[in-house]
Amino acid sequence: MKMSQLFSKTLREAPAGAESKGYEFLLRAGFIRQLGAGIFSSLPLGLRTVRKIENIIRAEIDAIGGQEIQMPLVNPADIWKETGRFYSIDKELSRFEDRTGRDMVLAMTHEEAATDIARGEIDSYKKLPSLIYQIQTKWRDDPRPRAGLIRVREFTMKDSYSFDKDWEGLEKQYKAHYEAYFKIFGKCGLPVIAVGSDSGMMGGKVAHEYMYLSPIGEDSIVICPDCGLTANRQVATFKKEIFSEDPLEMEEVHTPGTKTIDDLATFLDIPKSKTAKGVFMMGSYTNDEGEEYEELICAVIRGDLDVEEAKLQNAAKANGLRPAHEDEIRAQGIVPGFGSPIGTAVKNIIVDDSVSSSNNLVAGANKEEYHFINTNFERDFNGTVADIASAAEGYICPDCGTPLTMSKGVEVGNIFQLGTRYSEAMGCSFQTEQGKRAPVIMGSYGIGVGRLLACLAEETSTETGLQLPITVAPYQVHLVGLVKNSTVPEEIYEELQRRGVEVLFDDRKASPGVKFNDADLIGIPNRITIGNRGLKENSVELRVLGEEESSMVPITEIADRIQQIISSQISAIYDTMVVKSL
């Protein structure tokens, strides 16, 4: 590609609002342009990179038996009604009516569409296992897009769907993805870790997320520095100290001005772990008619811990949670600040196991300025016991007892064992060897392509610009021509192209400074500079980005040299790739 013909231009200054380095350079180098909040166009350089990422993904998913298909972005709402997600997912799922008034949705993921295809195509165990995937646009109307390409509304995603006749089969496909994902991220040059995760709106049991650890991330990751346990904070467990003792008689005590646990503990001169706090949320639910309703949830947790909302939502089997308003709390006979489930009308009570395994805790008396001391689970109040506590820095690893550390991460991929959640809801079954019908066992596996690019830009950028790895960089060589009245640059360009090397040739009539700065900004891994100095000795300058020194190479050897370098750069990435297995 000749830069004089390149569609995009580089920007000297960062557009307003480009907060992170990676995002700024993607804009300035002309990879992407913004069209609206969370909506981006890919320009030629950006699209070339995206295509390379996609092809790496294709190769690895093909290698584990995937067959590429394409499903539509617009789905009839019917299939989303079949699984109930039409009702349970909030405004993030965009709905509209077609001209005849039929409900339609813009697909934010494709479990429904994939299951619909599968129920048509898979009729026998002989067709299983099978794996389909696509690389396609998704629309999720995120309430708050931000951080450039990290959190967008329209994005490209690779999503695969596995179908099996039994759980062993699912397990196998799941493991295959687990490894394939490490290869994909490894070949792209992005360091990631796999963490145990919440299955969220996907349903299902086992799930992992692939996290790029970075301060720009919005997910909190719990890491055990000793045994290597990793988990999203949404599901991370930890060892809770247990304080059990003989139950004592419950008593009401006057506790003026103690609306918070800190105040209460100070006032009574007890540790926070001797208190139980009530956290009140409104959970949204769907009834059998598909109508939404809300119900107050009272979460009870020991005063020294905090509630993890994702865990609470799962334990309460709610579609969503929001903090309850004061009047909603009072309507159940609870007094905010002095609240607990004791003596109230609340039915939906979730009790953290820290509370059920402790005794004689101080809890709200639902009366202004009063608390009960010596409250005990089961004797004084009841509820569903679950782990709803949020892990934090320094908490104890449940596996090895080491203090945990926390890190921020960006989720670039995820894998879910769905089981029969969709196949049962949509009647996707097959005939077994015994001649019976059984629901297909499913898995779903996603990678955010644009987000992966954004993370790569973040990870590899230098002070002066991008520096994407050779495997995904838009071009392999940047040829900078500084000489006039010489056919050498054009000849080298043509020779490299003839050999299949991907070259960006700066043939513009611009000053050397402009060309070098643009080359730095775009950051193609190898740079050949043709200047008068070298030309006198029939050589050109070769610079490999990331290396200190550049070298002079005879014109006759440059094509061979560059091909060697490119292949060694690719093998260096492949060789250092860390692939983990489940």
Next chain:
RNA sequence: CGGGCUGUAGCGCAGGGGCUAGCGCGCUUGGUUCGGGACCAAGAAGUCGGCGGUUCAAAUCCGCCCAGCCCGACCA
């Protein structure tokens, strides 16, 4: 959805009731320069986010709306 900020040329910004709306970069033409964002000269380019109001007069004041960014709620 709550709070804050911003919308003026392609990009970054200044201007803040009155006369022809400016600056830097970028862009066009001509010339010089030619290994780290060169210089000279001449140009092109604006519904001042939109609608309405106040006024003799609005980019400027007022109201409503829209869009984008940041923080939070939210989120695969």
